[in-house]
Amino acid sequence: MNFFKRNRIARLIACMILLLGFGVSSAPAQTEPVRQANTEVELIPQFLSLSRGQEFWVGVRFTPDPDWHTYWRNPGDSGLPPSVDWQFPPGFTVEEVVWPRPHRILAGPLVTFGYDGETFLLFRIRSPTDVFPTDEIPLTARVKWLTCQEICIPGTASFSWTFAVSDASPAPNPRFLKYHKKHREQYPFHEDVNAIRAYDRGPVWEIVYRPSQFVPGMDQVQFYPYDADIVDYQAMHEFTVKDGVYSVRIKKAETADEGSIQRLEGLLVFDKEGYPPLRPVRIDVALEKSEMEFGSRPITGLSSLWGAMVFAFIGGLILNLMPCVLPVLSIKVLSLIEKSKHGDDKIFGSGVMFTFGVVVSFWVLAGVMLGLRFAGQQIGWGFQFQSPYFIVFMAVLFFCLALNLFGLFEIGTGLTRVKASDNSFMNGVLATIVATPCTAPFMGSAIGYVLTKPPVYTVIVFTALGFGMAAPYLLLTKYPRFLRAVPKPGPWMAHLKQFLGFVLMAVVVWLCWVLSLQNGALSVILLLGGLLILGLGCWVYAVSRKGPVMLVVAALIGLAGLYTACLAAATPEAAAEEGIVWEPYDEEKLLAYLKTDRPVFLDFTAAWCLSCQVNDRTVFQDKRVAARFRELDVIAVKADWTNHDPKITRAVNGYGKNSIPFYVLYPRDKVKEYIMLPELITPGIVLNALEKYAVDP
Template identity: 40%
Template sequence: MQLAKYALVALVLTGVLSLPAAANPVRRDHIDVELIASTTSVQPGRTLTVALRLKPDEHWHTYWKNPGDSGLATQIDWQLPEGFRAGPIQWPAPQRIDVGPLANYGYDGEVLLLTDIEVPDSIPANVPIRAAASWLVCEEICIPGDAELVLDLPAGPAAADPVWAARIAKVRAALPDAANGPEVEAVLAAGQQWILSLPRSALRDVGQLSFFPEEEGWIEYASRQQVVEQGDTVQLRFAAAAGAAGKQGRLNGVLVAMPGFANGSSSVVVSPAVTLTDTLPAPPPPVASAARSSLTLAVALAFAFIGGVILNLMPCVFPVVGIKVLTFVENSRSSPASLRSHGLLFALGVLVCFWAVAGALLALRAGGATLGWGFQLQSPLVVSALALLFFVLALNMSGVFELGSRAQQLAGSVRAQSGYADAFLSGVIATLVATPCTAPFMGAALGFAITQSAPLAMAVFTALALGMAAPYLVLSFSPKLVGRLPKPGTWMVSLKQALAFPLYLTVVWLVWVLGRQIGVDAVARLMIGMTMFGAGLWVYGRWNTSSAARVRMTARAMAMLLALTGVVLGWPHDSVPQGSSLATTSGNWKTWSPDAVAAARGSGQPVFVDFTAAWCVTCQVNKRLVLNRDTVQARFRERNVVTMVADWTNRDPQISLALDALGRSGVPVYALYPPGNGAPMLLPELLTEAIVLEAIDQIAGPVRTAASRDPSGISIDQEK
């Protein structure tokens, strides 16, 4: 019986000693905290591993040693028996946690923070491990917490804890590798951009790379980190913090790779020396999108031709269509050969102008410029010149001046009386105003063209030009169709004057574009210049037909003087800063940037981006008739969609690269990005409410409830 009692006591003691080495968890607001150990006892002279276990509620997170834009790092103040010494916290690799426009570094979910404690040779029979822990736990609000934690362990041979030993060993194995990391070079370019370079062979595969600095003040935490392959080297590029060039020391941090490094680890500790350079690197070549790569040359040519035909119906081209219609009416009773000549010369004007614009675009892109279709209207000088040209055409159609027979004879080598030169110039003018527009089918074709060799690209642009000229060619080669037009007569004077008003509206649009580019002062100068130029044309039209030679000479001299004065006064002297944003961010619209898109998608929100420009008439029509409608805006809010404007009115290399990545070369472009990393959905160039609403429902998540909040509404003061 006595032996049975001793056996029972021994069994109970064995069971107690084999319990997990952990204190009772402490519950605080939205988090459980406790100390755990890898062994059930403390062995003299042998290192003991203790971990602070933080287990926040679902969707709550704690922070790394460098919390990023906001937050507080977890801290542990050890209170140990005499002779015990605690080492530093061994931090697991953090996660990037995007909160609105901010980026934080921490842990979403449970985390074990390991600490190795040196144990002396002589220890008491019971070892109390105490720690004062403090932390910040956040979701939409942030709550600081602290606790006094105690872990009592008996002295004795170290035995693996049945619950925590394996967990702690797994965490230790996943810690950033501090001994076998690759050689990394760090370059700070122009004080603005970091470039981390490592051998391609150091990675299992080129996937996702992320750098987390250990100290503040080195990088812009919320900036997009871009992987760029350069031969046998892989670069990671991201924005530098203001003042980074003035910091001393090495760039210490953790580099995380997916799917991992060649040494088997997924994260490594890096500490490269910093090299300063004065110049930024060239932007990486755009990644071909699925939309672009799916096109063949034949499909691209077909798309270009169809897009060119539709281009005649786009708002930016429509005012010029009237001029061509008037020409057909004037020549409706001409011979079939004359009609065909007019049609062919118009097509030639379209072709020559398309070739000139496309050739300039391809040459500039080959020289490293980030430009796209419609690039010439990003120049205030071109916008001003076009405004003046259409103002002159409108005055001519209004009857303010006419080129008399004497002037026609003097310019006979350039402008035949039959109007052949007019047909050619009409094609040129129609193309000039068409370039800001992108018609259906045309966007994909242009995106394909700019990635091809020059001959193939020019073939696509030629197909586009032929498509635009096709309706007029068909009409000019169909005498029966032309014969159905009304006979020329005095009514044509009224028609001609009526068709001047769409041209005046075109002038208004171009003047508005100029104001958006360089301000109202430039608009005032241009208006004064056009008034002076118009006065010169009026003087010419009023007295150039006088029978007195002296009056005619005086009128011509005065007209020339007024016209030159108008050009000088209207010349746009202001320059446009490259990349300057004109995006209107009123209401729910925000200014686009790659980092803002990444931050919103990282926080679980879909993003709708309106790639637009003030000189794109189709863009303005879509905005007013569809995108700003109450029903569409309400659906954006219901589906928690972040809406952004990428304004390409002025040259912006970032927007050009974004368009390239989408397989597009001009605006409008409407991209709807799903949450996370999925491919964006591209909407057609001409929008309807039904198209936009269907796309939102297809790509966005569940309808947001009234209790949920936009992550961008988080109070930063509560975070840090």
């Protein structure tokens, strides 16, 4: 506690010296802070005196004006980190530079890494062990930095400091302690070497991190790479937490030269809104190539083509047991049992066609994925499920198949005219399509890995996968005697079909759940409504086989159902509870609102307007802004100028503008005038404006 007291007094004295402008005794040539380029910069050593063979820190403080920022060591898409040229007597060396945790700063479509507040950059310096030639050590540092808002201003400043030479314990500099203490939590720390692993997983880098001290509830994670051209700065990371282990997936930069990247170096930063920041974790690990699911050890055998083929074949076999595929294949087996009465040759032919159908479908999928990859897309297996249209399509498919299994309508008769082999081919295609929901979770990263290999490799592995899936069926058709183990055809087959229909309906339920997460509750209702209409269409089709008029009616009803289901995919997510609820612009309504005593906020925006979108993302989706809007009961009106709308054009001109974005805030007390916010807004600007004009006087 004595230390604290002394420290305080020393600081006070230092401040007084500064204020009075004296250069005094033990710390001569005190360096003043420099103000330049909208930034205050100061050089602050850890000690006032030095001894031989000593390690010490020198801090450089940057304090940019509000709304201006400086840059981290990797500035991101643009910008430049500060640099320091040191001039010491011979023998001094700079051992290390420690950068505090940066932030993501968005500049239009670009992402930069930097600091929008005060930073204290640390340099670790070592003095030589031999005897100092003089009793004073001069230190000169030329600091260059760049401060940007939207525009950038460079700054250059020179500092000089003279240390007293002393073999006694060095005298601490209170000013250094002050800033070091203030920024302590910003400096990265090293974890145990075994706590962090990094993997190269096709389109992503994955960092698996088991923190020595796990802090639950972190909901934001950001990896700041030391080197450029490794990570896609735009993409947000995916991350999962399981049993105290973080798994962070970071999208690779399109320009990443994968062959030359052996290590991942950077900072990993975890955050939770409203919590004090955690210290950033220093990442410096060798990348491991891995093709297995997270958690399992890489198997070396897989890296060889043969190994991959065997695994793919087994994977294909397993696919048959998946709930998505089982019903389809069971139907096939049932039909096989019936056919086996007629003759063996024919059914082997259909087995071959089925296999062919499966393999060709896998080739098509491989082709599509490779095509997208060559077009520069980074995708993984299961990506289809990001599309609500795909979800809706799968739900429709499974629903119709289930109705078919229930016996609501038959689709077999139309096909009896077609050769049996063709039918089998399409069955193979169908089986592959319906298998995709099940392949996604089980084979995701394995297939992702395969896609990083040469195209021939991908095709071979996909072929093996297809053969694996078709193998049991092919065997059954080749050796129909195995079928004798199955009971004779009878009513049990119809019952089994109906039971499998329920399995498919369960998959539909699951798909509805996925859709509800993507598009909200309304879309599920639309999908279910669409399925109902579609079911009606199937029923009309079933009872009206013979009349062409009724077939047209069935088709029309079916299309209406499909259309409704597609609406479900298109329905945008309903406004989240915590978001701002926007009302579309309407002149009459606005006039009515202006007679109330609620504040009214007008947002003139358009989908094609980049700064509008930037503002929307950074300001209106900011939780604080949304919360304040709710608290103050603000009526939020969005004038969307994406499509030509003479009323909105009139309104834009009415506010004396001819371009967007701009924002209008009507205060609670409507006698007062409205205010307009600038083109580029920040959460701070909007919150201030609300504070000033929308809060009760």
